[in-house]
Structures are given as structure tokens and as C-alpha cells.
Amino acid sequence: MHNHHLQKIKSVTVLAITICLSLSVKAQLHIIPQPLHLTEGKGQFLLNSKAVIGVDKESETVGKYLQTYLTQYYKLNLKLKVYPKVPAGAAIQLITTAGDKEGSYALHVSTGTVKVFGKGAGVFYGVQSLIQLLPAKTIAPLKVAVCTVADEPRFQWRGLSLDVSRHFFTVDEVKQYIDVMAHYKLNVFHWHLTDDEGWRIQINKYPKLTEIGAKITYYEKQGKFRKLDNLIDGGGKDGFYTQDEIREVIKYARDRFISILPEIEMPGHSEAAIFAYPELGCQDSTGAKHRVRMLDPSEHTFTFMEDVLTEVIALFPNQYIHIGGDEAEMVDWLKSPTAVALMKKEGMKSEKEVQSYFIKRIEKFLLSKNKKLVGWDEILQGGLAESATVMSWQGEAGGIAAAKMHHHVIMTPLPYMYFDAPQASEDLEPIGWNPTVTWQMVYNYEPMSSELSPEEAEYVLGSQGNIWAEKIPTASHLQYMVYPRALAVAELTWSAKENKNLDRFDFKMKQQYGYFKLWNWNARLPDIVGMNNIVTNSDQFGLVLKYPLLGAQVRYSLNGKMPDSSAKPQLFPIKINTMLKDTLNIKTYTTWTLNKQHVLQEATIRHVDINPVVIDQAALTPGFSYRLIKSKEYNIEKVDTTQLFTMAVINSAAPMVLPVTDGNLTWVKLNGFIRINVDGDYQVTSDFLVSPALFINGEQIIYRGKDRYAQPQKGMLHLKKGAYAITGHYIADNMNRLEDLLVIKSADGKVIEPQVYMFHQ
Template sequence: MNKLINPKILFKRLAFSLVAICLSLTQVQAQFHIIPQPLHLSAQKGYFSLSSKNIIGVDKESEAVGNYLQTYLAQNYKLHLKVKVYAKVPATAAIKLVTGSTAGKEGAYALKVTPGKIAIAGNGAGVFYGVQSLIQLLHTVKPAAILQVMACDIADEPRFQWRGLSLDVCRHFFTVEEVKKYIDVMAHYKLNVFHWHLTDDEGWRIQIDKYPKLTEVGAKISYYEKLGKFRKLDNLIDGGRDGFYTKDDIRSVIKYAQDRFITILPEIEMPGHSEAAIFAYPELGCQDSTGAKHRVRMLDPSEHTFTFMEDVLTEVIALFPNQYIHIGGDEAEMIDWLKSPTAVALMKKEGLTNEKEIQSYFIKRIEKFLISKNKKLVGWDEILQGGLAESATVMSWQGEAGGIAAAKMHHHVIMTPLPYMYFDAPQANEDLEPIGWNPPVTWQMVYNYEPQSKELTPEEAAYILGVQGNIWVEKIPNLPHLEYMVYPRALALAELAWSAKEDKNIDRFEYKMKQQYGLFKLWNLNARLPDIVGVDNLVTNKDQYNLTLKYPLVGAKVRYTLDGKAPDSASTAVNFPVKIARTLKDSLFLKTYTTWTLNKQHIRQVAYIKHITVDPAKESAAKLTPGLSYKLIKTKETNPAKLDTVTVAVTAIINSAVPMVQPVTDGNITWAKFSGFIKIDTEGDYEITSGFEISPELLLDGEVIISRGKNTYVEPQKALLHLKKGIYTLAGEYIADALNTNQTLIRLKTAGGKELNAESYLFHL
């Protein structure tokens, strides 16, 4: 007999089911936070229970990866699985690692997790990369007897073959164990080239048997500086850190990297940045025929110098089994050669007309030697000057121009341009971050970078081997500071270098990135904390300011003020979420100090909340036509206040929020001044922002609502306005460049977050 179900009970059951479904979906979403994003990933039903009872079944080729997984699980989860080698791994193995059975590029892999087993197959490094994806599927709570891995299917392969990260150990020395930890984290995110910057002005870090003073003297620059025998190290934040790697140290690091499928690119700087070598062996330095005494960082282009460098490179090549040797070539003070008797004689002998041709001669001599040793030369983009060596690979750091030029010449290129790939820059407002070089570079800027420029044809773009992040350590004296600067930006680099271009999704990446902090805690990695979302510079005409501070990391707390005074560790801390509600009569200055108790870290943020008044204009809508009125001004003038004195080159009406204004290339600046109206059909709350990475100036009813020249990721700006039905004057200006040509000038959203079509609200007379 069927019983009637009480509607209240039915509703409760239905609600419970919906909650269960939502929790299940949330759990699936939380589990699949793999960085870099796999090419293909699909969730399946159920999960695999991983415990010490499981056997890791491997073939001979994947045995080392099996041992790596075994060690990782033991160290991080106290799970002690056995590795068993098979001629052919049986299908019944709980965890099956097999090499050489997957289609696709070098490094491709397939990972399949079912309730009964885990199977990883791959080409070359593919099995290892599959294991790294598996590691990111594991939860990061305390060690447990059983780990549950969500069932899934993954088929994946890398976009670029060169996925690099550098480390400068010259300005501050890092120990073998610190370097190995750096390599470990690279491996977790499938980065595969470790660029080891081993020599520079502030220190020589690699043992060379034939020239022992390079380490006896050149590796102890900080020591000699304190004795007054070397120049003052004024570009360092402290006295530097001395040290060098023995050949056994180098071999140990190389083996460690090889076990993680990472190639090491050694860099031996020349002809500039050689002050440490010259301090050890003064005869290497560029001589000055005028007798003037000055700092000498340039190698003299003598036969003695070439013999010395060939001897050094011979020992370096004997250590490093990889294909490439990096010889620097950057920031050479070539003008010194014009005062050198050796260089002047060389110019006469070889028919060279200027110092750049000496640089080219120097690089080509070294290239010829490297080719004789079956090695390839890599250099910074200055090696293009005076003529590029025939087989050289260019590492483009001074922006993209050098890399684009080299690719058009059919030379291989690694893109590593300022500012996007320089991780020694601050990650947010410079006043709130540790000291660094250059303007801030956020993880969003790294993620949005595209290594294959639109200026290249598909054939030319194929010469872009990949992308690399750089870190220079003048201002970075220790490992925790280094990790803070590199992570999480290196995760954006990893996804940029690995994942398919068409599959990039910055919102998905941000969610995944924030899930990595449990792993960072597990690995004792001092990554910079994420920002509180919504702490933005704000312009509003509303009389009430409301903001809820939310944070993705469990255990985080915040200290905040609204009076402009800076909170610190002594201020009262409150748990997230925090609701802020204040009456606005004038303006507020929000300052936050966020701490994460798990790692004893903190970050600071600031936001200025400005109160304004805006009123509709009196113009009739009947007189208006769609689009904004533009004036394009070509000038060398950088002060926008003086633009009215400059002749307007072009006038135009642009009907889109994406202006498509092409900058001039004749050495002038292209200023774009625009004016018109925003037409509001329905009274309500609206948000106005700009999609320009470097913001334009936007004025509404004569009030600045977006300030010009601010990086949208470093100092985010928005206007939250209550607008009545009517027409509001809009004006502004910006400098047109290649980047903002395809970016959105203005975005207007409703209170519900719906973005309106520009053609429905942008008008002019």
C-alpha cells in the first residue's frame, strides 16, 4: 500500500538531495585544480582509494618515476607503497606506470583514474608529467591511512618544448639544497628548463680547475668588498652572499634535475658582466689606452681572453650534457673597446667599423668553438647587434623586438621579455611589497602574455621554442624571499607554456591557483599570498559604502582600517568574511593587513574610496548618434595638459568600446582624445571599468572616474554609480599602443553583473 508523503518531508528530502548534488559538484571542482591546465580532462564516477597496500607497477623505463612517486607519498603522506618492476605491467596493477605507449608530442601522457586503479602512460617525460598531475589530485590535509583520488580521464601534451625558469646565484649565492628545492617545485608544474646564471660581476659560482682563482677570489666578492679590495656592492640590499659549486655539486644538481626531466642551461657571461673574473685575473679586463681608472666589466677581445674562455667552456661542457650553452652577451659596455689597443687593432685587422661589430666578432668566435664541441649557443637579444651568429638561439628580454627579428631571420627564440617575464619586479603596489626592480608585474600579466606575436607568420612563429621567467637576485638575499617573488607567478608561466592557447581561461586559472596553497604548505613553500578580491580604488556617488572581504585560504585573518592609518601585526585581527558598511560623506582610505596563520605570512592592500556627484546632461537624446567622437594627435608631447596646443591629425567616430586605434610608428606618440555621452535608459546601480591594461582617463560629468596610466592589475579601479535615466557627458584620453589597440576602453555593467552592449549606451552629438 502506497503511503502519502508529507509535502514538508518531501521538500526536505528534495532540498537535502540538491545540497548533496551541489556538494558533490563542489568536491569535483575542488579536486580538479591541475596546473597547467590539461589539454583534455573529464570527470568520471567514483574515486580510487590510495593506501600503503597498493603496489606501484612499473616497466624498466618508468622505474625511476615509480621510485619518485613512492618517495613523494612517503615523505608527504606517510604512505609506504612498494614499487614492482614488470617486463609487462599487468592490467590488474593498482597503480600502473608505462612508458612509450601514448600518441602525441614529447611529454604527452594519459592519466586514467577509476575506482579500481590508476594508470599513467606517456612518451619520454610523459609518465613523470602524469605523476605530477596525480600529485595535484591528492588532497593536502594531514597524513591519512587512505587518500581518495577522484576518478577522471586526462589526455595531455605540452604546447611549447621550452618551458623555462632562471635563477641568478651570482648576486646572492644559493646552496645546493636550495637549488634542488627550486628544481623540485619547477618539476611539479611541468617546467623543464632550469637556466642557471653562474657568473656575473658580483660572483663566479662554478669551479674551473684550470683557473682556481675564479672561485678562490671571484666567488668571494662580498669578502673582498668588506676588505676594501673590491668596489662597493651598492646594487645589493646587503653585503651579498659568497659561495660556489664544486664540480661534484654541479653533477649532483644535474642528476637531480635529470630525474625530474629538467634540462639545465648553464650561463657563463661574456663579454660584459665579467667583473668577478677580471678581479681574479686582471689581464682579462679591457685595457684603457688613456690611462683612466674606472670599473672594468668588459673582457678585452685578445687571443688570451679567447683561450681563457674556451678553456672555461671546455670544463663547463664536460659537466653539462645538454645541447645549449648560454654565453650572455647582454649589457656589454662596448664603448670601452674603442679605448682598448687590442680592440682597435682587431678592428683594423678584421675590417670592423664599430664596437657592435666587435661584439658580433666575439660572439661568432665563441659560437664556432661551441659548434666544434657539438653545442649550440644561446644569448640575450643584444647578440643581434653587429650581425647575428649563424646558429645562435636568441633569448629576447628587452621586450619582444629582438625575438621577433630573430624569428623572421629563422633563428630559434625563447621569449622572456620585460616586463612580463621578470619575477624580480614587485607583484603589487611597490609601496606594499618587498623591494624589487622595475614596475610591478602581477600573475595576471604573466598569464595574459602571448609568446607568438601577431607580427609573425605561422612559419616564423614556429621558431619560438617557448617562454621563460627570469629572476635576478640583487634584492633577494634568501630562499623564502626568492620563493615569495617566484610563486605564484611561475604557475601562470607554467600554464602559459604548456596549455593550449585557445584553452586559456584566467578566471579558471585564478580558482585553481588559490587551491595550490595547500600544496605550498605541504612543500613548505613561501609563495606570496593571494589578494583579497574587491579591494579596489573606487569612485561612487552612493551615500553608503558596502564591501564584504572574503578570502580563499582557511585560517586567514584580516586587520583593516578606514582612516588611512596602516594596520599591522599589533592591530586587532578578525576572521573572514568581514562585512564593511560605512556612510559616505566624503572619502575613505581602506587599508588591509591579511595574515595566514598556517605559514605565518602576510600581505597588505590599499584602496581609496572617493565620493563624487554626477548629474545627467541637458542634451536631447534625439540629437545624439551612436559612437564616440575621437581626435587622434601625433606628437612627442607627453603632458596631456598641453595637447590642445598640438594640431589634430585625424578625427573619427568610433562605434565600439574596443577603439581599434593604431599607434603611429614614426617616433611620435599617438594620443587619443574622445568625447561623447553615456545614455542610461533605466535608473539603477551601474559599474564602470576599463579593459585597458594601462588605464585611460575617463571623466563622467567632469569627474575623474578612472585615472590614466595605472596598471589595472596592480591598482584596480572602478566606479560604482547610481545613475538616473538620462544622458551623462563622457570624456577622456589615452596613449594608443599595440596592446590597447584590441582592448576594451570602457565596460558598463548592471548591478546584476550583466555587461551592456556599447552601441546601446555610447553616443555623441
């Protein structure tokens, strides 16, 4: 389980692009991922039972897929006809072309026909775009907006993982997971089949791997195995896939143009295999008894692994095999007579070279079978195998290093691509690893790091969302954790970089919930719009809560306690008007689809008194002043201010403060005055992803360390003409030097230019 300390979250500025869609279309064209070119026409295509799906030999499988989909979800039974050349009269035409780029397609919807042209997977991707033009309700006749789409993928690797070791998921659950991936043009399913908690793939030569290694929960109950730590719900579910079931899932995925990347973990994360075959485990010359998760680097182990991989390779047509390589407890090797003898024989100076030797031996074997090795970024340690592809999870550093060495890379970094993290405030979400990761953070991620040259960036194959199942006991819980964040992965890996737009994606994402309902898919519900932490100096406070899904109901309280079933459910919008003397804690329990799905939220509305300070305004000069302090101390109260190393003035919202690089933190302490020229209502926020602390006249408006998306904070202040003292502090890093420290908007939503209000004495 990848659960290291998180690096600072890096925000990528999204290019705002003009959306040339009229409001009437906005309700229709919500295709995810955003196509390269999309034009809306006038009118609609009416799809009824008389329509024929015309296909050629190559597109027949996709035609059957569409035919089955329309029957399953719309009770619409269409005829499918295979032609040497699809006639112009067929209502739906799926036509194979010799396109330029694998996966490219064109979709033309007119009032009389639907035509999909594509190369390879392209016809299938065109059909997925068509599916998202269908209404999310089974209402006849089905209307499809007239439009033209020309589209192709940006990256070839658009992935999603599934850990079936920590909790076993059935063949049907895996197929449904693949189904929904396919709807969003994701094309790599990374199947994490082995780990400490369970071995899930049948290996004929070593039957104990599944007879014992897949039944660890059973053996734990017999008292014959360690307690399964980190697993919730009383331990994992036992189970494994037979080789026939593996073949069945591979065919199912292939019919949806998804390749499966199997992962067989080594040399660490191997406790289930060692439980089944103890001789594989790292021997300890001191005789100490402890958990053994590391494979002994013996000839017996290499023979075993080659035998296992031979059977895996015979099953999986995919060119890549993932061998793990992460979190290897290499110190165990220093006590192993086998490993120590190997180090002596090979002239190795450190245990990291044993890891490199191990990976390179396996790589040589895979190459002999015409397969390529993929491993987590720890395989860089001790020297990288010559043909290895690196999956970069511990942030981007490993991926950047590998790309600079001209190795292929898949970017799956913490925190953005780790969907076992909660999606909002941790107190209100299911238990998870790591701090909050919102869909906005996922969407804003850019796989081609600016640290790479254009030539090096070409080695980035794409990106992938990862999920680890220690705390995920059921399929519906899995769906909740992965979606809607997987939609952001789909768009950032498929759509052109300049075609990304956070607000448009937000709208489109919310339109997917009708399909989720159709597919019986338990995606996490969207948040209520308007639930922000607010500081205000208004005595009479008004708030309107809105919700993007029709029919949603909410129970809410204003006393800080989560409303229970005795609270009356109400439909949105909710208008809250109240006298405000101190603090109001709003807690909401929103339900949708017959109360099966729900989401919890909370917000604090705090009252403060803020009036202009008495000051000689003629003595003010432009800009805020700030002091930079070097420190290793994370607590501002304990920071030694004698470590001051510079003072300066900022004249714009973005401070552009570069952090020091000598191992210290760079604390920024600022002060100055906000000068207001016109009485009115103003909104005060920070655009830092991880917020600074900001005070106006000594009253705290923004609290440090909160996530902009998960815990939005605003000052909603009525400010009279005059000056207001501002102070604040934060730790400067490479991320926030590109973000706006302070944003002030007038009542009509216009951003006020910083030079208008920034002053100091």
C-alpha cells in the same frame, strides 16, 4: 642585470572556453598546467599503505620518486615492484609506452587502480598530475577523483632561470627550486652562474675564479673591491659550487626530467672574472681608472674562455650553453689597443662588429664540442652567429627578428617574464626592478607573436620566466617573487593555446596553496577579492571582502594607516558598511599559516555627486566624438592642442584608434554623453590594461596609467534616467586599440551594448 626601459605592455586576449566541469569536480580537478583532455568520472580511488607501485625497468626511477614523495609528505610507505610487464592487478601502474610525442602521457584513475602511460618524460608528467589530484592535507585515506587525462606539451622549452651570482643559493635551496619546477612540468632550469657580483662555478684550471671571484663580499669588506651596488641586505652571500656539487644538482634535475642550461657571461658582466684575473679586462689606452666589466678581445681571453667552457661542457650534458652577450659596454673596446688592432685587422667599422666577432669565435668553439650557443638578443648586433639560439628579453623584437631569420628563439621578454618586478602596487611589495607584473599579465602572454608567419612561429622553442637576485637575499624571498607567477609560465608553455582560460586558472592557482604549505614553499599570497579603487555617488557604502584561502586572517583600517599588531585579526568574509561623505582609505594586512605569510593591500573609496545634466536629448547623435593630437609630450597639461590631425566619431566600446608612426605620441581626447534609459546601479570600468583617464560630469572615475590587475578601478554609480557628460584622454598604442575603452554593466552584471549609451552633440 636586464633593466632597460620597458616597452608598452602588450595584452593578449585570452580565448574564453567552456569549462565542462561540474561544480563538485571543480573542488578536485585543479591540475596546472591544464591538460589537453580531462574527463571526470564518478567515484574515488582510495590510496592506502597496501597499494603497490608497479613499474617496468624504464619507469623505475619515476616509481621511486613517487614512493619517496608519498613517504615524505603523506607518511605513506608503499612497496615498489619492478616487472617485465606491469600486472593489471597493481594498484598504481607506471607503464612506459612508445608514444607519439616526447612528454605525452595518459592518466587513468578508476575506483580500483591508477594507471600512468607515457613516453620518455611522459610517465613523470603523469605522476605530477596525479600528485595534484591528491589532497593537500595528510588525511587518511587519501582520495583521488576518478578521471581520465590525455596530455602532451605545446612547447619543448618551458623554462625558469635562477641568478646565483648576485646572491648565492645553496645546493639544497637550488634542489628545492628544481623540485617545485618539476611539479608544474617546467623542464629547463637556466642557471646564471657568473656575473659582475660573483663567479659561482669551480673551474680547476683557474682556481682564483672561486678563491677570489666568488668571495667578492669578503673582499669588499677588506676595502679591496668596489661597493656592490644594487645589492640589498648588506651585500651578496659568498659561495660557489664545486664540480661534484654541480654533478649532484645535474643528476637531481635529470631525475625530474629537467635539463640545466648553464650561463657563463661574456663579453660584458664579467667583473668577477676580471677581479680574479685582471689581465682579462679591457685595457684603457687613456689610462683612465674605472670599473672594468668588459673582457678584452685578446687571444689570451679566448684561450681562457675556451678552457672554462671545456670544463663546463664536461659537466653539463645539456646540448645548449648560454654565453650571455647582453648589456656589453662596447664603447670600452674603442679605448682598448687590443680591440682597436682587431678592428683594423678584420676591417671592422664599429664596435658592434667586435661583439659579433667575439660571439662567433665562441660559437665555433662550442660547435666543435657538439654544443649549441644561446645568447641574449644583443647577440643580433653586428651580425648573428650562424647556429645561435636567441633568448629575447628586451621585449619581443629580437625574438621576432631572429625567428624571421630562421633562428630558434626562446621568448623571455620584459615585462611579462621578469619576476624581479613587484607583483602588485609597488608601495606594498618588496623592492623590485621595473613596474608591476601581475600573474594575469604573465598568463595572457603568447610566445608565438602574431607578427610571425606560421612557418616562422615554428622557430619559437618556448618561453621562460627570469629572476635576477640583486634585491633577493634569501630563498624564501626568492620563492615569494617567482611563485605564483611561475605557474602561469607553466600553463602558457604547456597547455594548448585554445585551452587557456584566465578565470579557471585563477581558481586552480588558489588550490595550489595547500601544496605550497605541504612543501614549505613561500609563494606570494593571493589578493583579497573585492579590494578595488571605487568611485561612488552612494551615501551609504557596503563592501564584502572575501579570501580564497581557508583560515586566513585580516587586520584592516579605514583611516588610511596600515593596521599594526594592536589591530584585532578577523576571519573572512569581512563586511564593511559605512556612511560615505568624502574618501575612505581601506588598508589590509592579511596573514596565513600562523602569521608566517602576509600580503598588504589598499583601496580608496571616493564619494562624488553625479546627477543627470540638463540637455536637449533630441540633439544627441550616436557615438562619442574624439580628437587625435600629435605630440612628443607625455603630460596632457602641456600637450599643444594645435597639433590636432583628425576628428572622428566612435560607435563601439573599442576605439580602434591607430597610433601615428612619425615619432610622435598619439593623444586621444574624447567627449560625449552617456545616456541612461533606466534608473539603477551601474558599474563603470575601462578594459585598457594601462588605464585611460575618464570623467563623468567632470568627476574623475578612472585615473590614467594604472594597471588593470594590480590597481583595479571601478565607478559604482546610482544613475537616474538621463544624460551624463563624459570626457577623457589617453595615449593610443598598438595594445589599447584592441581593448575596450569603456565598459558599463547593469546591477545584475550584464554588459550594456555601447550603441545604447554612446552619444555626442
